[in-house]
Amino acid sequence: MQHKTETKTILQKENNFSEWYNEILKRAEILDIRYPVKGVYVWYPYGYKLRNLIYGILRSLLDKEHEEVLFPMLIPEKELMMEKEHVKGFEDEVFWVTKGGSTELDIPLALRPTSETAIYPVFKVWIRSHRDLPLRIYQIVNTFRYETKHTRPLIRLREITSFKEAHTAHASRADAEAQIKKAVALYKNFFDQLAIPYVITRRPDWDKFPGAEYSTAFDALMPDGRAMQIATIHLLGESFARTFDIVYEDKDGAVKFVNQTCYGISERCVAAVISVHGDDHGLVLPPEVAPIQVVIVPIVFSSEGKSAEVEKACFVVCEELKKAGIRAFLDNSDERPGAKYYRWEMKGVPLRIEIGPRDLRNNRCEFVRRNDFKRMQVPLCDVVPEVERTLKEINDCIYERAKESFFANIHKSEGAMEGLRRKGIVSLFLCESERCGKEVEERLGVNVLGEAVYEDEDEEREKGEGGCVICSKEGKRVYVARAY
């Protein structure tokens, strides 16, 4: 029997997601997981480009109403410890800097697990008047958490490298709540652009962000049927304002606490793009975020003596595409075409253009779509508009496919909870008590995601009413799922 090497083996996403995921990160050159510290990884150039394109979308959405800032990574112990509830939620997973050289520091410094306690003391200084409000800032930074559970690249990290956190301060609670709605809309827009389906839920009271009044979260569905939180949005109200004494003088001269929100997205959004769209051949990237949108593969034969012509045609096509603002790449390497196909399929390039002598004789080239391997012939003079059209089509196709498998895995349960399937997301009736929530989690081996948040009233009515599956008291329809 012939020994098969790793890189040639076809990976199976559905049967063994975990293995698929790790292999894809390596083979598609997203992350190098060989760094010798638990839970921290190295971004390859290709992966980093993907990351930056994804965060570019996020930035452009945020920049409309937020300003980007950069706060320090070190937080003094006293500031970190100020908000009691907040501390409780994080204290077990804080990394501490306790020495400078061989000298013990008088004041231990925390590596930020999140930046509330770094930012809000400065908010106190920045905010004086109602004219300073609303204040809306964000930063994209690394944060550190001493995770004790099993770490996983992009998903559960000790160093989150790409934590986008927004922090806002408002004059009134109503303004803060309006900001929550805007943030939800912004995140919807973001994940829609990434073609990632999600559910939005209000997290149960006993599982909200430490220090928040309530938390709203986006969850995507991974191929193994587990939910993954990909975004969170918190109404902080006045709690941090009271702790850090963030006040402003209102029009009438009264001194009032600000109302705050914060909301974040980490590189889990990259994990979602990879996991939701990828297939057994590798990545399938939405054209919008693909580092290379079109790869051109020349088909050359030294014997035919036509390689010069072919190479020239490829070069011309590539230049035209670049001029049109398309990220095109001409693969001139001296590998055989087949090897190139596999490589670029693994890397998720949405569209491949092949040009060989046979095509040149007919003044055309061939398109092959990454998502479904559909092949088509295109006249050379139409390449640019056809590429633009096809990329759009590819985006629509992968979004449709993602939605299809997403909704196929969301189930409604009307009755008791016994016999519920453990794959996918299930909605059932549950009261608000922590005891019942925990019992459901334990008995079903799931996490309670929370009550569905809908925008329009029709969907709201759809939820219906029912008794809690545990205690039979009045319950609300909540989503549960095994979660990352």
Add this chain to the structure above:
RNA sequence: GGGGUUGUAGGGUAGCUUGGUCUAUCCUUCGGCGUUCGGGACGCCGAGACCUGAGUUCAAAUCUCAGCAACCCCA
């Protein structure tokens, strides 16, 4: 949180039980040269590793302990 498995070249393995002239092998790994090129080419030449530390011993890839790291299962 609990349990288990594992660490040998870029990747995959053998060697460990029973310590000894201990290194070896495969690859689509890397480098060079040539022939090739419409779905993972081939030939020749060459390169590259025993996780870290301590212990046992005349002698450790092999045995013991610790650390670090990876993977799997249960909660």
